[in-house]
Amino acid sequence: MTPPSPLCPNPMQVHSIQQETADVWTLNLINPDVYLYQPGQFALVSIRNSEDTLRAYTLSSSPGLSRFISLSVRRLPEGSGSNWLTQEVKPGDVLWLSDAQGDFSCVQHPSDRYLMLAAGCGVTPIMSMCRWLVANRPQCDIRVIYNVRTLADVIFADEWQDLCTAHPQLQLTLIAKQSTQSGLLNGRISAPFLQQVAPDITERVVMACGSELYMQQIEQLCTQLGVPASRFHKEQFHTSAEQSDASNESLTLRIGQPLREFRVPVGSTLLAALEAHKLPVLAACRAGVCGSCKTRIVAGHYTTSSTMTLTPAEIEQGYVLACSCQLQGDATLA
């Protein structure tokens, strides 16, 4: 079999698909070869086995413990990748995966005490790591705070209960914005709440995964509480479908010869801005991993959440990954 993309050389057959919540499914894959990965890492998946549409998903299984390689996918209403994987793919189909990627893994950030923070589908790498830690580092003290909308949105609910019962060193706290259901704490995460769950938070490795907005809040709280930056780790990839952080203010994006100008919201990604104005841009993974959306900004104010495929010289010259570049002020592209 020929891989659809050189980035995704690993064919895996779908063994089974199970629904976790109303909008999350787990695909269990049979891997015919050795597939090396660390708990918490992710893989790119070739969507519809095409060369130019790749999406990043966490490997929710745990190496050495899980029977299958598993992907847990939240269906996004407009998500071409998540809709295909959760609604069209069937057992027996073959998916093509990249090698495992990313540094959001407890293996790369060893500690004997963790505070794991997750919101929504961000719990998938956290489960992968917790399952692995209790089996391989049983002396480890792990506190997990998991933000959900309602009890029905808890992914891996039964497994969490079994793991916490069997391994008292793993403590899970569920928290919901608005709920009167038993088993759920009401409210938002705050500095006092983090201190209550983990009074020794500055001694712990903190790992957070959720929406960009959620992680910004968590990072601010952890900084406020004195967690050293070297002990704070967050999942770095986001999809443009999750661009909820764009503001009502707008900026000017200037492009090409002859120069054209477009108004785009402050905070939107360069990729979202280009696509909104139907400007040609290649974007295979939309996750700051494949490098296909490399673009040069000659002047402007922006931040980046991934420069994974760029060299220091390219970054110096103004190259960015459009999917991982947030426009903060007027900008001009080469």
Ligand code: FES
């Ligand atoms: S689309 Fe892959 S890095 Fe941007």
